[in-house]
Amino acid sequence: MNIIKAAYCRTFQQAMHAAIPLLPYRKPTILDNMQELAAMLKNKEVKNVLLVTDKDIRAHGLTLELEEALKKAGINCVIFDKTVPNPTTDIIEECAAAYLENKCEAFIGFGGGSSMDCAKAAAVRIARPNTPFIKMKGILKVLKKLPLIIAIPTTAGTGSEVTVAAIVTDSETRHKYQISDFPLIPRYAVLDPKITVSLPKHLTATTGMDALTHAVEAYIGRSLVKSSKRDARHAVRIIFENIREAYNNPTNLHARRKMLHASYLAGSAFTTSYVGYVHCVAHSLGGKYNTPHGLANAVLLPFVLEEYGKSAYEKLHQLACVIGISDIHDSHEVGAKKFIEAVKQMKRDLNVPDTIDGIKEEDIPELAKTAEKEGNPIYPVPKLMTAKELEKFYYQILSK
Ligand SMILES: [Zn+2]
Numbered sequence: 521m522n523i524i525k526a527a528y529c530r531t532f533q534q535a536m537h538a539a540i541p542l543l544p545y546r547k548p549t550i551l552d553n554m555q556e557l558a559a560m561l562k563n564k565e566v567k568n569v570l571l572v573t574d575k576d577i578r579a580h581g582l583t584l585e586l587e588e589a590l591k592k593a594g595i596n597c598v599i600f601d602k603t604v605p606n607p608t609t610d611i612i613e614e615c616a617a618a619y620l621e622n623k624c625e626a627f628i629g630f631g632g633g634s635s636m637d638c639a640k641a642a643a644v645r646i647a648r649p650n651t652p653f654i655k656m657k658g659i660l661k662v663l664k665k666l667p668l669i670i671a672i673p674t675t676a677g678t679g680s681e682v683t684v685a686a687i688v689t690d691s692e693t694r695h696k697y698q699i700s701d702f703p704l705i706p707r708y709a710v711l712d713p714k715i716t717v718s719l720p721k722h723l724t725a726t727t728g729m730d731a732l733t734h735a736v737e738a739y740i741g742r743s744l745v746k747s748s749k750r751d752a753r754h755a756v757r758i759i760f761e762n763i764r765e766a767y768n769n770p771t772n773l774h775a776r777r778k779m780l781h782a783s784y785l786a787g788s789a790f791t792t793s794y795v796g797y798v799h800c801v802a803h804s805l806g807g808k809y810n811t812p813h814g815l816a817n818a819v820l821l822p823f824v825l826e827e828y829g830k831s832a833y834e835k836l837h838q839l840a841c842v843i844g845i846s847d848i849h850d851s852h853e854v855g856a857k858k859f860i861e862a863v864k865q866m867k868r869d870l871n872v873p874d875t876i877d878g879i880k881e882e883d884i885p886e887l888a889k890t891a892e893k894e895g896n897p898i899y900p901v902p903k904l905m906t907a908k909e910l911e912k913f914y915y916q917i918l919s920k
Contacts, residue, residue, distance in 0.1 A: 527898035529904055535904055537743045537900065544702045545792055548671065548709040550784075557670065557710050561626065566668070568596045570624040572615055572639040573631045574603040582674060582715050583630055585826035598622040603631060606813075607655050607805050608640040610691040619667075619671070632727065633678030633687070633813060636671045640686035640704045643667050653688055653699065659898070662701035671706040674715050676779035677814050679734055679787020681709035688825035689807055698892070705791070711784060713776035721767055725870035726814030728763040728779055731755065732863070733817040734786035737796040737817025740828065740835040742900035744793050752789035753842050758782035760843040760862070762844070767870050796901040798824045801913050808887060809878050816899045818872045822863045823916045825839035825856075831902035832856060852902035875919045884914045906913030 521529075531557035553556050561569065569590065573583055578601050590597045600618045602611055606665035615638055619627065642810030644656065647664040656662055680686075685700040719727075735755035738748055761781045801824070825832060830853065837855025840846035840896040845862055846855035867874070879887075885907070892907035 534793035636680035675727035730814035755786035
């Protein structure tokens with residue numbers, strides 16, 4: 521990257537870092553189960569809620585306990601189950617229309633990142649009915665109080681229950697982008713391990729590695745603060761200790777609870793300290809080909825960490841110490857390489873592939889440009905890269 525652009529990126533990131541203590545970060549109140557949620561809503565005298573989810577989740581019966589609890593509390597639950605992976609602006613508009621039509625007073629995003637993001641973005645639409653989504657792309661552009669948002673993650677991965685962001689995909693252009701502002705942080709999150717038990721194994725693997733990516737990218741970036749440092753380290757340790765158990769013994773509620781907690785901590789870390797190029801590349805693939813977000817991150821993570829090279833050695837060495845595979849007697853380089861190897865081993869143990877099907881070679885320059893635009897200048901990555909340099913990652917994961 522040329523020196524002027526690099527200086528611009530780093531100055532922008534330093535200003536953002538300096539502003540962190542001044543920004544209104546908050547964490548959602550955690551509820552343990554559906555009954556607590558129903559009681560809270562009743563207490564607030566909420567009469568109608570919009571449950572935003574997808575057809576698969578409903579078909580698995582995951583929302584039944586909540587529906588029952590709401591019914592018992594005398595709260596009308598309107599169901600919007602049209603969420604799709606990588607929710608589009610059209611679906612979000614439809615979701616907001618359902619909210620208005622049914623005079624709802626709260627959004628409940630129930631599912632993976634897509635359902636929670638759909639609910640968050642639809643809440644933005646309610647607060648800003650006349651502003652096109654694309655005009656709110658980026659950070660701090662919503663600037664309005666949103667309706668009450670409750671998030672119920674069914675995967676231990678995206679961390680959307682605690683983040684400032686909703687990821688949306690333009691229905692026409694397939695451009696995938698973030699809308700990030702403090703009112704998007706849900707007020708409440710229900711972390712109930714029971715509803716993650718029926719998650720298919722491959723999703724336990726990839727969404728869990730998405731959470732790992734959040735923690736690692738936040739940790740190795742230059743915008744770490746005390747709280748995100750603590751949360752990221754804690755998340756990394758919990759994930760290494762529990763992801764294999766959650767994958768191999770899906771009904772182990774202890775491991776499931778731990779993974780939900782880790783996902784929450786990792787979400788908390790990256791909402792303060794950002795992600796990095798793993799996410800930029802993953803988002804470009806999600807926008808273009810609908811590649812599942814967790815899968816893309818899980819596949820990419822070690823490749824990007826290797827490419828950061830010595831700029832990330834010290835932090836990765838620290839993470840290797842956190843998970844107990846290195847100590848201060850190792851050099852930073854040795855410790856970092858041990859950590860990257862541990863991530864690769866995790867991929868093998870969870871049957872995560874090293875390639876992604878469907879990427880077309882001729883699309884790569886455009887995909888890399890999209891990724892570069894997302895990352896620079898906002899993400900305080902350890903080593904800045906240009907679009908040309910980011911192209912390497914697409915070739916590394918291209919199916920032969
Ligand atoms: Zn992610």
